[in-house]
Amino acid sequence: MKVRFWGVRGSIPTPIRPSQLQSRIAAIVQRIQPSDLVSQESRDAFLAGIPPYLIETIGGNTTCMEIRLKDNSCIIIDAGSGIRELGISLLKKRDKVKKFHIFFTHFHWDHILGLPFFDPAYIPGYELHFYSPIKDLEHHLREQMKFPYFPVTMNEFGADLIFHTLEEEILKIGDAEITWRRVKHPGGCFSYKIKEDGKTFIFSTDTELTERDFKRSKENTEYYCGTDLIVVDSQYTLGEAIEKYDWGHSSYSLAVDFAAEWKIPKLVLFHHEPKYDDKKIYKILNSAKWYEKHIENSNLEIYIAKEELEFTL
Ligand SMILES: [Zn+2]
Numbered sequence: 546m547k548v549r550f551w552g553v554r555g556s557i558p559t560p561i562r563p564s565q566l567q568s569r570i571a572a573i574v575q576r577i578q579p580s581d582l583v584s585q586e587s588r589d590a591f592l593a594g595i596p597p598y599l600i601e602t603i604g605g606n607t608t609c610m611e612i613r614l615k616d617n618s619c620i621i622i623d624a625g626s627g628i629r630e631l632g633i634s635l636l637k638k639r640d641k642v643k644k645f646h647i648f649f650t651h652f653h654w655d656h657i658l659g660l661p662f663f664d665p666a667y668i669p670g671y672e673l674h675f676y677s678p679i680k681d682l683e684h685h686l687r688e689q690m691k692f693p694y695f696p697v698t699m700n701e702f703g704a705d706l707i708f709h710t711l712e713e714e715i716l717k718i719g720d721a722e723i724t725w726r727r728v729k730h731p732g733g734c735f736s737y738k739i740k741e742d743g744k745t746f747i748f749s750t751d752t753e754l755t756e757r758d759f760k761r762s763k764e765n766t767e768y769y770c771g772t773d774l775i776v777v778d779s780q781y782t783l784g785e786a787i788e789k790y791d792w793g794h795s796s797y798s799l800a801v802d803f804a805a806e807w808k809i810p811k812l813v814l815f816h817h818e819p820k821y822d823d824k825k826i827y828k829i830l831n832s833a834k835w836y837e838k839h840i841e842n843s844n845l846e847i848y849i850a851k852e853e854l855e856f857t858l
């Protein structure tokens with residue numbers, strides 16, 4: 546399966562501001578030496594040497610993930626503002642897939658606000674399957690698309706809409722098995738696990754990790770053991786996580802402890818704090834890598850979630 550990130554910001558879309566962009570360009574220009582400009586090779590080497598927080602951005606959109614199965618089935622998790630770009634890309638690429646499986650972790654605004662801007666929803670012939678363990682799924686989605694909050698309602702969608710309440714049993718899409726579990730977050734939130742061809746991906750945003758998640762219980766062992774890639778909420782630094790106890794998010798260091806505890810080889814830090822700029826977020830990545838080196842027997846690869854990041858499992 547292929548996992549692609551379309552929105553990684555927590556809480557609210559956080560686009561880069563003009564003054565931030567200007568100061569980045571100024572910082573890059575200051576670094577240029579005449580020798581950096583003499584050839585294509587020297588220019589490429591110069592660009593390659595610029596720190597990622599100056600030359601990259603993690604992106605400003607809120608939660609949206611695309612998972613492509615081997616038969617090209619398209620699973621989407623959450624309809625944060627990132628789903629708008631996903632919809633544009635699907636139509637531009639004339640993707641043959643006309644059926645989308647959209648799962649919701651929960652219904653906080655940052656996870657649903659992009660749905661009215663998902664272009665395929667307005668086109669007859671498309672099929673949108675919505676999934677959540679919450680029975681009021683349809684009601685919650687329709688409520689955000691009505692007067693005075695939005696000019697059109699979900700009745701204006703041209704696609705066929707099919708709502709599924711997830712029950713206890715495993716859900717199958719193609720050859721993939723999908724399971725879920727409740728995580729600690731105000732009002733509740735669900736983590737999803739997708740398994741296909743012996744490879745396992747877990748997406749666990751808006752999660753405040755607690756002792757319960759580290760316990761070697763039967764449920765935890767079944768859910769977490771053997772996972773190849775996990776995306777975990779790591780909105781805070783450790784200091785903030787202590788200050789914001791019960792706010793429903795985790796620190797990056799706890800996310801590292803968690804992935805190391807369950808021997809998950811790849812960890813992606815996700816749901817970035819809107820107050821943090823790219824520089825601070827890359828600093829968190831470095832701190833997480835430093836911290837991981839001090840955990841005994843850990844061999845974890847750590848990534849920072851950014852738009853367009855992709856993994857093949
Ligand atoms: Zn959120």
Ligand SMILES: [Zn+2]
Pocket residue numbers: 651653730751
């Ligand atoms: Zn939330």
